[in-house]
Amino acid sequence: MITSTSNQRAKQIVQWQTKAKARRQDGIFLAEGLKMYEEAPEGMIREVYLTEGLLQHLKSRQEKASLYIEEKLRKTGYEMVTEEVFERMSDTRTPQGILTVLRRPSHELPQLLQKDRPLLVLLEDLQDPGNLGTILRTGEGAGITGVIMSKKTVDIYNPKTIRSTMGSIYRVPFLYVEDMEGTIRILREKGIRVYAAHLRGQDYYSGFSFVEGTAFLIGNEGNGLRRETADLADCYLKIPMEGQVESLNAAIAASLLVYEAHRQRNS
Numbered sequence: 001m002i003t004s005t006s007n008q009r010a011k012q013i014v015q016w017q018t019k020a021k022a023r024r025q026d027g028i029f030l031a032e033g034l035k036m037y038e039e040a041p042e043g044m045i046r047e048v049y050l051t052e053g054l055l056q057h058l059k060s061r062q063e064k065a066s067l068y069i070e071e072k073l074r075k076t077g078y079e080m081v082t083e084e085v086f087e088r089m090s091d092t093r094t095p096q097g098i099l100t101v102l103r104r105p106s107h108e109l110p111q112l113l114q115k116d117r118p119l120l121v122l123l124e125d126l127q128d129p130g131n132l133g134t135i136l137r138t139g140e141g142a143g144i145t146g147v148i149m150s151k152k153t154v155d156i157y158n159p160k161t162i163r164s165t166m167g168s169i170y171r172v173p174f175l176y177v178e179d180m181e182g183t184i185r186i187l188r189e190k191g192i193r194v195y196a197a198h199l200r201g202q203d204y205y206s207g208f209s210f211v212e213g214t215a216f217l218i219g220n221e222g223n224g225l226r227r228e229t230a231d232l233a234d235c236y237l238k239i240p241m242e243g244q245v246e247s248l249n250a251a252i253a254a255s256l257l258v259y260e261a262h263r264q265r266n267s
Contacts, residue, residue: 001080005088010081013089013099020155029157031100032092038069039167040100047101048078051086054097091159107173112146118192119144119261120215121254124180124229125152128221132156133164134251140168142258147174148183184232187215194233196225197253199246201238208237210261218254
């Protein structure tokens with residue numbers, strides 16, 4: 001059992017929690033909580049840290065979910081840590097007592113395009129980790145085939161982003177691209193129509209057909225899309241606004257669009 005916050009492995013977890021560069025160099029990300037551990041593919045799990053309190057709680061409850069987690073822990077292995085050490089390692093205010101270190105998945109553009117009629121979300125320079133996580137989670141619910149992000153978009157492995165995905169990080173393919181404009185050109189060459197959510201849009205999104213290959217382009221929370229990027233889209237679209245509201249939260253805007261595509265494709 002790890003009993004000291006000075007333990008090298010405990011200090012490594014703290015560094016990974018706070019330093020995106022360290023996570024990137026070591027090719028890992030962290031996920032806290034029972035749900036994130038339960039849904040994590042075993043092949044991605046590198047390390048698991050567990051408090052004795054949580055382990056005893058699992059053993060005392062003979063429920064199906066608890067038995068499944070106990071069996072999975074036997075397969076993946078785990079390291080026990082004291083409550084004090086875990087609080088130091090954790091990024092949450094009320095830790096559940098389990099933290100998983102996972103290997104990063106690797107996705108390429110062809111993988112995101114291999115399904116019939118791809119449905120993609122393109123994100124340019126999004127900065128809020130909660131927005132990004134919500135877009136992945138909502139996107140999975142709406143059946144998107146992937147998320148493509150500009151290199152200046154917030155780190156998808158930010159602990160807040162990971163929590164916001166509620167497990168979708170494991171299942172929704174995603175990638176960062178150096179050249180968003182070049183990527184948009186590739187998508188259009190593949191027959192995928194690109195729609196820019198933009199204040200200059202003249203027509204409401206409900207007036208377009210998204211039943212074929214579709215990509216929605218969403219911009220930075222404060223500045224929106226760069227003109228050069230937006231102009232590469234097949235067309236602009238807008239979301240109805242009443243009152244004095246000028247725009248919506250990026251995650252909400254993306255959610256409306258992907259669920260409209262879902263509605264059309266399943267009607």
